[in-house]
Amino acid sequence: MSTASAATATRNDAAPSSLEVSLFCLREWLKSAAPYLNLLGIVGFIFLWYLLTERLKVPWFNKLPGPVGVYQEWVSPDPSYGISLYTPEYYQHILTSIWRVLQAFFLATFLGVPVGLMMGWKKTFKDYTFPLLETLRPIPMLAWVPLSILMWPGREASIIFLTFLGSFFATVLNTLLGVESIDEVYFRAAHSLGARPRHVFLKVILPGALPFIFTGLQISMGFAWFSLVAGEMLAGEYGLGYLIWNSFIMVQYPVIVIAMVTLGVIGWLSSALIRMVGDRLMQWKVREEIR
Template identity: 45%
Template sequence: MSTTPRIDVANVPARALPRLAWPAPRQRLQAASRTALRLLSLSLFLVGWHLATTHELNLYVRFANVPTPARVVNDAMTLFATRGFWIHIAASLERIYLGFAIATVLGVGLGLLIGWFRVAEDLLFPPIELLRPIPAVAWVPISIMLWPTERASIVFITGLGAFFPIVLNTIHGVEAIDRGLVRAAMSLGAGRASIFREVVIPGALPNIVTGLSVGMGVSWICLISAEMISGQYGVGYFTWVAYGIVKYSSIVVGMLTIGILGMVSSALIRVGGASLMPWRPRSAKDET
């Protein structure tokens, strides 16, 4: 006969019983309301665009020559059915991701060194700070002279635009690390390499991800500017050619394509950054 004591569940307080991990109704409601608000904002934008172009509003801003959403959709369907437009998209994606990858490696690496080692700061930071205010577009003539191909010069300008936000945010992230964490790691016997790997890099990671997100947006601006000036392929080149031949609907298609590609690129960085930082608390606005 078993001697295991039996527990009367009826007499156990409700707070002592285990809870099932069901999704909170409030969280589901918040997610649905946020989705609805975003769809509403896009709908209002499209309605305003349609009304302004259909009635050809001519206030201080003139909409007489701006194509309607219907014309843009028709032109987009035609363009996306052609191989040539996809070649422009592929060229832009190749340039921006190559330039951004180079900027990430150099920006994060130099930022960690400058932020952590005083000698590296004294040697490397002055030229970075000197070149940082120069607009990327101003580098176009120099890049054409420096690099042997048009592709290499555009990749250089694209990477340059992303480099400065990445390196500066990485430096600030390292400098903002609580020195108490470093002293605690040293008291536990951690060496300099271990502290750098286990304390400095994770501590600076939120700022690094912020720099990557900002750098991606800047790199798209630099890419399109470079393609308009010196490119032969790419979405920026396509948009500039459409302006030259007065195809206004194609201009808008190019602009929207740039916006969508940039939005997706930034979203990928945010998702990747969140997966690298599972310990990071949620934003305060998520609690309201």
């Protein structure tokens, strides 16, 4: 084989670039029915909401604001209840909640992933920690509120602690499941080739558990937002959870919906960002499909 032919064959066998992988994923997603069904589901929900509250005026929903009223309040330069896209207070609530979630989520990831890996790798460590984890995990976030206020000085620390708890348990359990899902053949192969424990951890356990870890992080982010709202409702001063509860007390129902939709959109974007990072780190899975 000539040098030119060998070079051509090498280029053909080369792994796809990151850009090619990303474009492939985007094309496959647009070719599928998923994005269009997603959009149809959202439109259908808004239309049903409109029918129940503004057209048919069903008695069970007569106190709920309709989508038209919420939208008008949301985009109004002079909102009736003081919260819209044009008011600085709206963005202060958003930024406060985002900052709290980021602190709790990164702390839960920093602690939860190593704990989950160790529980899956070392049976003795799991025997010590798993019963305690399963005892604490079912306790609702609202039950932790009094203790968090007593344990942590200041309102901010208690809210972050509550948000951290919900995120931590989801991260640990999914990481543990990822390690336990690795086929025992890989461990035997690594040991037969003389791999040291740290090599087994870095080359077998961590890559093998990575898909479950990022799935857990997406779930963890959802739990973080859920727990944050519970904490802000009871102990917050700013944030979307506080805005929802305060608007209910002040009978400002359109603001409740505005805060809920805002929270949902931000939560969805944050989970999508985690999914993108995971796809970026695990592009070997997509490269196999491209080939």
